[in-house]
Amino acid sequence: MNDSRSYLTKAIGWLRSNNPHVTEEQWAKTEEMLAKKAEEASPPTIALIGLTGVGKSSTINALFNSGVNVSHHRPCTQTAQAIEGDLYEYTGRRGTIVVYDMPGLGENLAADERHYATYCQTLPNVDVAIWVIEAPSRTISPIEVALRRLRRHCGPEVVDKIVFAANKIDRIHPGESAWIKQANMPSLEQKETTELYSNFLFESLGSEVSRPKDSIVCYSATRRYNLEVLMEQVGAHAPDDRAWLLGKVADVADFKELVDPRLLAWIQQKQHGDIRGANRDA
């Protein structure tokens, strides 16, 4: 969604042909006002939840700045009551997002209670929330409790804007040494463990969210693995008329840059060979 102006022209063209009663002058004014509204739309706002060290920053960098660290964030002025955690403007290569960086649950009950109050205050005001979990963490019950309470106090729409992002699957059983470096992919054993972990999350959180299959994504920010699916789900959990703003600033780190070029060449050759073979058969 990097060329909103051309989409705007297409959209207006369609409506124009369906509304012959609207004058050219009115269309000109409408187009001008619409472009202004699109330009002035407030930047997308993301809540980032997770314990220290789970990879929140690397996830944001991987989705919105090609995996490159942003040297500094501009803190935002708090307009409402102070929240726990940080509120900052993150400017990647394609634009700015507002990030509420909030602590995760599971340290202790008193802290969890404070964090929960922060979620209640913040989540209704964001476009989407990414709850980063370090795979294969099984400390899920505090999250389940928080979701249940959030649903009751803030409504189901607040819970349904959360994507549960299980990071670091490159370290999942039997460990990082099993990751296939050349392909930048999990080994078969890691793939199996990832599926089991994903099922575990599904069973634990499935009853709390409306679309559990879509809300849980296993990935690795540092290996850039499965980021496209994570970005797709981040957009899918944003409000219908705001997801395009996330797409506009998305700059997903390219996983193929970490793949051995010989493997990519092998695949390309094979695909060309298949096409040539199919053409011969035809």
Added chain:
Amino acid sequence: MPRDIAPGDAEWDEVASRLANFMESMTASDKRRIAADEISFRRFCAHAMQHIANFLGFTLKNIDEFVRDMGWALKSGWQQGIERAQVKRLRP
């Protein structure tokens, strides 16, 4: 450290084949997201257009249909969405 494989290893072809499938699924995911972003942008336009039309004092016809057709286009892509919209417009 992650493990190394090399061309000629028994595993090479199997890994390459899995990688090809994975790359395909990532491309498909990317396409779905871009299609969804287009729909989202049209929803934004539709809402904004309604406000603008009210402000300028005219009524837009078919704006709900516009959003609905674009919702359908999410599954089949922009071009097919437009074609469908055109076919519907020609329907008696």
